[in-house]
Amino acid sequence: MPRLLPALLLTALCAASPASETVKIVLVAGNPSHAPGDHEFNAGVKLLAKCLAEVPGIEPVVVQGGWPSDPRVFDDARAILFYMDGGSGHPIIQADRLEVLQSLMDRGVGLGCLHYAVEVPKGKPGDKLLEWIGGYYETGYSTNPHWKAEFKALPDHPITRGVEPFAIEDEWYFNIRFRPMMAGIFPLLVARPSDETRQGATSAPRGPYKHIVEASGRDEVLAWCVERPDGGRGFGFTGGHNHENWGDPNFRKLVLNAALWLARVDVPPDGVPSSVTPEDLAQNLDPK
Template identity: 30%
Template structure:
């Protein structure tokens, strides 16, 4: 027989559970449950400037949200710059931002991810699409996205560079709060056909050196962004800019996107719009972290005591030359050691090529789907974007030299758990 509880007993039990949560580290978990979960998704295909566009755009949006006085306490953010979350979005995401070119390496070309998005939308999740994430070369997927975004955005091969003068549309509502007129350098492509119930939020005049695509009639403002209250009451927002992530350093556009993300997640937007404390030159710094350092113009001799040494769960890396060390603007070099029977995690470098030269020991090196065995004197050159990792298959520590064609090397993936970081050996 199930016992009945009085109100007093129920309150006492709740208090006991709260205390137990406090003692077990539970407050963080409980606080997370009360927060709105925002998931940011990019793709391997980059926008303008090689890999920088979507990769750095997703990173910038994440930073803008977590440093926003209006959003950081109410939200938890997960960023996936190069693809779909392994666990999907249907279960617990409240709002999702898609930032990629839907006609190139679209994550939604995978039927399971498409089903995941459909389940997320059916649950009432808010959706934000940037650049051309709201379209596809696949007619079925394009129709699905049109039903979610409130507009048909046709794929195009005829984009031309254009200077865009943008301004909020009158009566655009919460999403346009605090958004003043601004300009950005972008792309003009196919036009936008809004669904009944969709509302333009941002319009603009386009000025291009080449002839504009036929979709943009001379003298007619183009629709740049719109909002859509879906039939089930869920919310969607789309912005066709963002081909170049540098646009996200425009203050008015930042405010518009943060407003839109909050609105899509059913969060309130203050009268002045949502601000952020992220660096005004955030994207520029992400793309070129050394931009604020004086140029390196003199030869530098450093001792081993000046090197940076990382103790990792698979071995060590000792960096000799890099931007953070202050002795190069263009290169990163170092020496790595993999312990017997260990391997570093599968990873790739989005902004640099890598050269690895084996000094001693034997390793099994995997690059995408290719695996080779390497010994002393062997060298491999790995292009940026190629997944790779090395495993020590010998009976002694494997020692190798590393070189990268950037002073600001970045790494994405299951690289390693850093046990400690030693400024000096």
């Protein structure tokens, strides 16, 4: 054995390494914006990445600051998850970024948006999210109260594998603007807000909104997915305000399963296994 491996042999070894066969999932965290414990995008994304790194064949890549300094990090991604503040300041709608994402979507890259990342302005940004993930939070139409959603039953879908019925308080947005006739939308989490919740006392801007109150008794879709004609997949999840919710095994499993599904990876029969301790939850929190 020579002391130095010939360059050609090294190249061959690298090309054959398992790393080249891993599935890359890019998780993008937004900048700090809220009080401690809320909108902890950095801590949340790193926690999800830690869990995904335990899945054989998955290579999670964390990007901070809302958008990568070099978008080429997306080039070989099979799925991208955005967890950040949205609205008019949404990082994905700045400069030419919708076009960058369009070229990725055209290649069938999966796209998921968590919590405020499902909100973009009506118009072109909203239309793009309708196309890519099936729905978005539309200001004045959707609403964002804090309430305890009770998920009494889960539909049969790879994203719900191993997820048991659960109930949890969060800023669960609802009355999401979906595609007309809910075309192609597969509802994953459905719950019924109480009339008190519909009054919007904790919504911003403050309720009540007439159309929300008048829909009393209606079930609302709080997480969903779509399969796009281009072969790509989309996922929307309106929870994720409270960082501590990532400690809930069902809440967390649904999003981890979604990350695999978006990347067109088989979800294990019992869902993605993961364990998160209180110490894990306390890691990477934004400075107070």
